[in-house]
Amino acid sequence: MVARQQTGGTPQAFRRQQNNQGTSLLNETNYNVGSHRGLPKTNAKRLAKGLGWFSLGLGMTELLAPRFIARISGVPEKRSNVIRLYGLREIASGIGIFAQKNPAEAVWSRVAGDVLDLTSLGLACTSSEANRGRITFATANVLAVTALDVIAARQLSSGNAGVHARASRMINLDPKDVYNFFRDFRNLPRFMKHLESVEELPDGRSHWVAKGPAGMSVEWDAEIVADDPGRVITWRSLENSDVDNAGAVVFEPAPGGRGTILKVNIQYDPPAGVVGATVARLFGEEPNQQLEDDLRRLKQVLEVGEVAVSDATIFGTGYFEQRPAQPPARRELQDREALKDQLPSDERRLEARRAQQ
Amino acid sequence: MRATCWMGKTMVSVQDVPDPQIINQRDAIVRITSTAICGSDLHLYNSFIPTMVAGDILGHEFMGEVVEVGREVTNLSVGDRVVVPFPIACGRCFFCKQQMFSLCENSNPNAWMAEKMFGHSPAGIFGYSHLTGGYAGGQAEYARVPFADVGPIKVPSHLTDEQVLFLSDIFPTGYMGAEMCDIKPGDTIAIWGCGPVGQFSIRSAFLLGAERVIAIDMVPERLQMADEGGAETINYNETNVYEALMDMTGGRGPDACIDDVGMEAHAPGPIYAYDRLKQAMMLETDRPHALREAIMCCRNGGTVSVIGVYGGLIDKFPMGSVMNRSLTIRTGQAHVQRYMRPLLSLIENGDIDPSFVVTHRMSLDDAPQAYEMFKHRKDDCIKVVLKPGMNGQSIEKTRSFEPTGESDKTIH
Numbered sequence: 001m002v003a004r005q006q007t008g009g010t011p012q013a014f015r016r017q018q019n020n021q022g023t024s025l026l027n028e029t030n031y032n033v034g035s036h037r038g039l040p041k042t043n044a045k046r047l048a049k050g051l052g053w054f055s056l057g058l059g060m061t062e063l064l065a066p067r068f069i070a071r072i073s074g075v076p077e078k079r080s081n082v083i084r085l086y087g088l089r090e091i092a093s094g095i096g097i098f099a100q101k102n103p104a105e106a107v108w109s110r111v112a113g114d115v116l117d118l119t120s121l122g123l124a125c126t127s128s129e130a131n132r133g134r135i136t137f138a139t140a141n142v143l144a145v146t147a148l149d150v151i152a153a154r155q156l157s158s159g160n161a162g163v164h165a166r167a168s169r170m171i172n173l174d175p176k177d178v179y180n181f182f183r184d185f186r187n188l189p190r191f192m193k194h195l196e197s198v199e200e201l202p203d204g205r206s207h208w209v210a211k212g213p214a215g216m217s218v219e220w221d222a223e224i225v226a227d228d229p230g231r232v233i234t235w236r237s238l239e240n241s242d243v244d245n246a247g248a249v250v251f252e253p254a255p256g257g258r259g260t261i262l263k264v265n266i267q268y269d270p271p272a273g274v275v276g277a278t279v280a281r282l283f284g285e286e287p288n289q290q291l292e293d294d295l296r297r298l299k300q301v302l303e304v305g306e307v308a309v310s311d312a313t314i315f316g317t318g319y320f321e322q323r324p325a326q327p328p329a330r331r332e333l334q335d336r337e338a339l340k341d342q343l344p345s346d347e348r349r350l351e352a353r354r355a356q357q
Numbered sequence: 358m359r360a361t362c363w364m365g366k367t368m369v370s371v372q373d374v375p376d377p378q379i380i381n382q383r384d385a386i387v388r389i390t391s392t393a394i395c396g397s398d399l400h401l402y403n404s405f406i407p408t409m410v411a412g413d414i415l416g417h418e419f420m421g422e423v424v425e426v427g428r429e430v431t432n433l434s435v436g437d438r439v440v441v442p443f444p445i446a447c448g449r450c451f452f453c454k455q456q457m458f459s460l461c462e463n464s465n466p467n468a469w470m471a472e473k474m475f476g477h478s479p480a481g482i483f484g485y486s487h488l489t490g491g492y493a494g495g496q497a498e499y500a501r502v503p504f505a506d507v508g509p510i511k512v513p514s515h516l517t518d519e520q521v522l523f524l525s526d527i528f529p530t531g532y533m534g535a536e537m538c539d540i541k542p543g544d545t546i547a548i549w550g551c552g553p554v555g556q557f558s559i560r561s562a563f564l565l566g567a568e569r570v571i572a573i574d575m576v577p578e579r580l581q582m583a584d585e586g587g588a589e590t591i592n593y594n595e596t597n598v599y600e601a602l603m604d605m606t607g608g609r610g611p612d613a614c615i616d617d618v619g620m621e622a623h624a625p626g627p628i629y630a631y632d633r634l635k636q637a638m639m640l641e642t643d644r645p646h647a648l649r650e651a652i653m654c655c656r657n658g659g660t661v662s663v664i665g666v667y668g669g670l671i672d673k674f675p676m677g678s679v680m681n682r683s684l685t686i687r688t689g690q691a692h693v694q695r696y697m698r699p700l701l702s703l704i705e706n707g708d709i710d711p712s713f714v715v716t717h718r719m720s721l722d723d724a725p726q727a728y729e730m731f732k733h734r735k736d737d738c739i740k741v742v743l744k745p746g747m748n749g750q751s752i753e754k755t756r757s758f759e760p761t762g763e764s765d766k767t768i769h
Contacts, residue, residue: 045494089425124557135632142390169405170451171456172449172450172451219558227406258451289469293469294467299450299463300447302445302448302462303449303450303463304383304449304450304504305382305383305460306381306382306383307381307430308381308447308463308465308466308481308503309380309381309466310465310466310467310481310489310490310491310492310503311377311414311491311492311493311501312410312413312466312467312490312491312492313466313467313490313491314380317466317467317469322410322467322487322491323410324362324410324411324412324413324414325410325413325414325492325493325494326360326362326374326375326412326413326414326489326492326493327374327376327377327378327415327493327501328373328375328597329375330378333380
């Protein structure tokens with residue numbers, strides 16, 4: 001709310017402008033408001049919760065009484081271990097629904113589970129021990145639930161295209177200093193891991209190059225939408241971008257003169273689509289996490305002067321990027337682009353060695 | 358260089374690894390002359406701290422000679438003899454400015470891991486798992502010291518390594534444990550755990566004006582060392598601690614209690630089996646027996662100072678006792694940088710000689726054996742100092758204990 005007061009009419013003007021252009025990207029300079037957009041309808045959420053309870057109940061029954069489930073669905077009782085596993089899967093979906101703010105993914109996982117159930121029922125039909133009548137009845141029930149799952153999942157996913165990431169960090173520097181550093185977009189690759197370079201173009205636009213999935217490089221031109229020195233910067237990509245994106249940064253003075261509360265909200269259409277983003281997430285590339293790590297590095301650059309690097313995080317702080325906490329070999333360091341401006345030159349090392357002798 | 362690497366549960370090996378080099382401009386490279394194994398290294402050794410990776414170099418108590426400095430380190434020069442504090446602190450963030458160095462906001466690149474576990478991240482620590490940064494540790498020939506303009510302290514040449522080495526961790530840690538008790542003249546302080554940190558808590562409590570210090574452990578040589586430091590002692594294997602303390606304090610209880618034990622407490626009787634079992638089943642990560650007892654024994658309105666290391670979750674925590682009896686709990690990883698200078702002056706003035714705690718001196722190459730000895734307290738082992746470059750297979754035992762090991766002050 002603070003940001004809204006500070007920026008006056010800007011958010012509304014920004015939204016009008018965005019609506020006119022029909023873009024689905026960030027429409028508020030206000031850090032908080034952006035997140036409310038595209039939230040699923042209350043009904044879909046209520047339905048999802050019902051399905052969550054159903055998942056938990058069915059899951060527990062499958063786990064604890066697999067023979068009972070086998071009997072009522074006409075499946076041979078020797079399959080009870082498989083049914084137990086399916087019970088675990090149901091419980092996982094159920095927990096997912098209650099754990100996520102927007103449970104779209106968890107409900108989609110239920111849909112995938114339904115498909116598995118239907119396939120299993122179909123296979124069970126071929127067994128000589130199967131009770132066909134009961135299997136038909138069970139299949140009808142699963143189909144009905146599948147329909148509900150698909151409805152809920154589609155409603156929850158609608159209006160949620162692209163990836164949102166938001167993070168906030170307190171920095172021990174005045175808002176105007178943080179703003180000045182951020183406003184010079186050439187500084188961004190120093191702390192934003194996926195950015196390779198940002199170049200300011202003469203007409204006030206900027207050209208961005210970022211690392212995409214699988215070693216691809218993605219590029220776009222961006223323009224500044226709102227620029228309120230010391231308070232707010234928002235930008236968005238222009239037409240013909242490899243990745244449509246927009247971002248808003250709010251610089252709030254922290255209470256008691258304790259520096260700046262920096263809030264960043266970014267939206268982008270991932271280059272490999274939502275599926276790609278989900279796969280990336282499995283490999284530890286969680287967008288909020290990444291943005292948080294980026295802001296942590298920004299804080300280090302501003303407060304300390306450079307990015308703090310430990311032996312284990314020479315290649316990055318992600319779970320799969322960790323190496324053992326041992327000094328890296330020289331070769332490993334030379335390969336590390338981002339450290340180049342931090343590493344001393346060989347001449348300096350030689351000089352130090354000479355001084356030592 | 359040679360370095361002590363963690364290779365798995367109760368497995369360490371001394372291996373050849375690349376030499377460290379300057380990465381950040383506030384780094385220094387230190388050639389290590391003395392390094393020690395800390396009780397908290399045993400938590401890593403026993404795999405009670407998550408996020409260790411095979412190959413991680415251990416060690417956070419070390420000192421040596423500066424051999425290289427980054428461009429922005431102006432207060433140190435090549436050749437300086439320095440002791441390095443275990444928390445890595447930038448000196449410029451909100452917490453460093455308040456001298457809470459072990460909470461530095463900028464020194465843990467893996468802060469996200471710690472946030473998942475603790476809610477927020479503490480500072481980076483040398484050789485202490487990836488969730489505190491993944492920094493190579495100091496049980497090695499060389500170490501890279503980040504923020505060398507803030508941490509390391511120069512030490513005068515007339516003091517030996519073993520007199521100053523423990524400024525890196527256990528002396529400030531033991532001291533902060535006592536300082537958090539807000540000791541007033543006439544106070545009685547009870548201390549659980551007479552390992553190296555406990556020994557420094559005992560002496561620090563007296564330095565801070567305690568009238569009486571009661572030390573609790575079960576290991577005879579540790580109790581003897583506590584006795585030499587002026588403490589009365591309770592052997593919990595032979596005596597009921599609560600009854601003994603109430604007996605000694607007229608039923609009121611000690612004015613403050615220090616938990617110098619942490620997450621791997623031992624206790625007589627079934628409660629130990631209970632905690633051990635829950636820990637094995639991963640229903641709790643830490644065995645908080647000493648902490649529970651310290652809370653129950655502390656006098657009304659008193660302070661429980663927790664300086665022993667905890668890693669995760671504990672069970673059966675007597676919150677009712679804390680609340681109804683107005684107890685204060687104070688805790689934290691030691692803000693070592695805050696204490697190094699004042700404690701160095703105590704050493705220089707001869708008020709304390711920290712080398713008393715050393716029982717064994719061994720070669721860096723014998724680190725695996727040293728870990729085994731320390732863990733199982735073989736050969737009366739209380740504190741091992743590792744010397745890079747010392748001849749292997751020559752264990753120097755620096756002191757011995759009387760076979761009886763108990764003085765007339767031990768309570769039975």
